[in-house]
Amino acid sequence: MIALIVRRTFELVFLLFGISFLVFSSMHIAPGDPAAMIAGPTATESELTAIRANLGLDDPFLVQYGRYVKGAVQGDFGYSYQTKQPVSEAIAVRFPNTLKLAVASMIIAVIIGIAAGLISALRHNSWLDVSSTTFALAGISIPNFWLGALLILVFAVNLQVLPVGGLSSPFYTWQGIKELILPAITLGTGSAAMIARMTRSSMLEVIRADYVRTARAKGVKERNVIWIHTLKNAMIPVITVIGLNFGFLLGGTIITEKVFAINGIGRLMIDAIAARDFPMVQGSVLLVATLFVVVNLIVDIVYTFIDPRIKYD
Template sequence: MTKFIFQRIFQMIFILLGVSFIVFFSMHIAPGDPATFIAGEEAPPETVEQIREDMGLNDPFFVQYGDYMAGLIQGDLGYSYQTSQNVGEAILLRLPNTVRLITAGLTVAAVLGIAIGIIAALRHRSWLDYTATSFSLLGLSIPNFWLGTMAILVFAVILQWVPVGGFNSPWFTFEGIQETIIPALTLGLSSAATIARMTRSEMLEVLGSDYIKTARSKGVREIKVYMVHALRNAMIPTITVLGLSFGVLMGGTVILEEVFAINGIGRLLVDAIQQRDFPMVQGGVLLIAATFVIINLIVDLLYIIIDPRISYGE
């Protein structure tokens, strides 16, 4: 187990190095000049050129990348081109709102998806099963940005049940829950649909297994058959989908933070891309990549907890 963890950490380092290079290269070949954004469209060429020289943008690409990596190794993500704010501090300032949104969205996806999948499997070919299948198709078909816009229109503007947007109250207060519930439902719905389909198919497969028939023949109560024997063995693929859903939800925050006016990492990245703020974009993408690979490692370790027969060896 220890050897496996160290191997994964070693792989994570190379993945993050690759991500840093791809993002750094992509930003430098993208149209637009950071110096022009800073100086303004009406600035004389010599002013723009002086800014480029001061920022090191005239240096060869690999010199710029080497300087960036030298700072990154020391934990320095650089400074924003637009605000001169330390990138690490800017990200940490916005991170709680994104964590709040993703945690709530993932909770919605897991609870709704697993519950609907179980009900659909236990009531196979009934109206409940067909309703759950329809929900899955609907959840996968509706774009998050459209659903978020409609949710604001209905629940915030027309019914006035929730605030229009933004996270302005502490998480576990009544006002905080009001602010969180609609963005969380919007973010988690598509992942809940995927999880529901996976849980349903795995439960149906497990319920037809010989060991389930054996448990029933021994007089084991149906609730125990479903929740202990069947669900536990059906959860491994579902856990995999949950791990992948985390990455999907992180991508979804980029759009939904704009829709719901939430000052999180996604909104920070959108603004930074528009302004060609290279250090801010690189820092935000590295954080997302690091979080994603860590979540994948946690998912692999959860397999062992759910099914002790799984072993990664020494």
């Protein structure tokens, strides 16, 4: 296990170098001039030249990249071109909202997805199975922006039982929970559908295995057959899907944050890309990439607790 963590740590370092280079390159290749966006449409050429020199944008590409990597290694990701705020501070302010939304969405997705998939597998070809499959298909097909707008219209505008948007209250208060309900349902529906489909498929495969048939023949209670022999062995692919979806949620909440006016990492990245704010884009992408790799490492570690036969040499 220690060897796995050390190896993944080295992989993370090289991965982040590669991602930083790709993001840095793509931002410089993309059309647009950060100096022009900072100075405004009435700026003269001399003013633009002075801004480029001040920001180091007139240096060769490799010099700019080397300067950025040197600062990033020391924990300095630069300053935002728009707000002049340190990138690390801006991310620290926005990231908790994204994390709260992702965790709440994942909790909803796991509870609904595993329950629906389990019921569907145990009642194969019944009306419950058909209903679960229909839910999964609808959950994957419905766009987040449409579902979010519909939930706002029903529960915030018409019924007025939940707030329209924003995450201004602490998550452990009743108001904070109410603010999380609609965006978490909007974001978690697609993940719940994928988890339900994977749980159903994996359960149907395991439930037909010889050892499950043998356990039933030996007189093991059906409850123990399902929870100990079947569900535990069916969880490996389900946990993989959960880990991948949670990683995507940490960096893919852009549409939901826009619909519910949540100041998270997704909105921060989109606004920074539109404004050609190089340091903010690079810092945000590196954070999301790091979290994605860490989540996958945690998933690999969880495998060994669920199935002791899995060993990492």
